[in-house]
Amino acid sequence: MRMRFDTPFDRWLRVSGITPRRLALEADVSRPTVLRMRKGSIGRAATRAKLAAACSALIGRRVTESELFWTGSQ
Numbered sequence: 001m002r003m004r005f006d007t008p009f010d011r012w013l014r015v016s017g018i019t020p021r022r023l024a025l026e027a028d029v030s031r032p033t034v035l036r037m038r039k040g041s042i043g044r045a046a047t048r049a050k051l052a053a054a055c056s057a058l059i060g061r062r063v064t065e066s067e068l069f070w071t072g073s074q
Helices: 008-016 020-027 031-039 045-059
Strands: none
Touching: 008 031, 008 045, 020 031, 020 045, 031 045
């Protein structure tokens, strides 16, 4: 059973068909780190950048952090 969270990042992963495990491997971060980010943790800037780059590589187009994560203005 896969957990679902009401965050832009988790929704984006589901729509794109990317599993958290696959993303963690591509981004070279731990699965618990991906889970924390899916839950809504803001995380470090470097981690957000790694995840955005890995998402870009997995789907074949540029993905920005603003597509994946809440910003302070929302």
